[in-house]
Amino acid sequence: MTAPVEIRVEKTFRHPPERVFDAFVDPARVGQWLFHTPEGVMERTDYDPVPGGGFHIVERRDGTPAHHWGRFIAVDRPRRVVFDFWVEEAPTEKTRVTVDFLPRDGGCEVVLTHDLAPAWAAWAERTTAGWTMILDNLHRMTEAAP
Incomplete structure (x- = not known):
């Protein structure tokens, strides 16, 4: 079996x-950053960040809904969130995403690792760009919050 492609x-x-x-797990603010694109319109943000809980986030992009699903495996405040993730194009190909929150000089480093299924290896660059945008969104949101 081929190993997953690790996105970091x-x-x-x-x-x-x-x-x-706390910003990462806040259901009231998830639509501001998770799978949010500059041109998209957020339509649905069901988000229950507890072990066994899940999410279904839908953003309309160019008139077409983009569905994102997940199931939380671990939520360990303030260190780590782990979830299985899948998209409409491959509902049976769940992939694992791990997000670590590491203390750094009064702030923190967020390290997101996505074990991309081998069948999606051609999407590695696009996936990296997507997660980079998402963490940039989270950064902007935390900077703007009081």
Whole structure:
């Protein structure tokens, strides 16, 4: 069996892990950053970030809904969130995403690792760009919050 392709994206935040983690798991704010694109319109943000809970996020892009699903495996405040993730194009090909919140000089480093299924290896560059955009969105949101 072919091993997953590991995608790794890192982002530095000036806020401590607790604040960034809390923003990451806040259902009221998830539509501001997760799978949110500049041109898209968020239509649905069902988000229950507890072990066994899940999410279904839908953003309309160029008139077409983009569906994203997940099931939370671990939620360990303020250190780590782990979830299985899948999209409408491959509902039976769940992939694992791990997000670590590491203390760094009064702030934190967010390290997101996505074990992309081998069948999606051709999408590695696009997936990296997507997660980079998502962490940039999370960064902007935490910077703007009081």
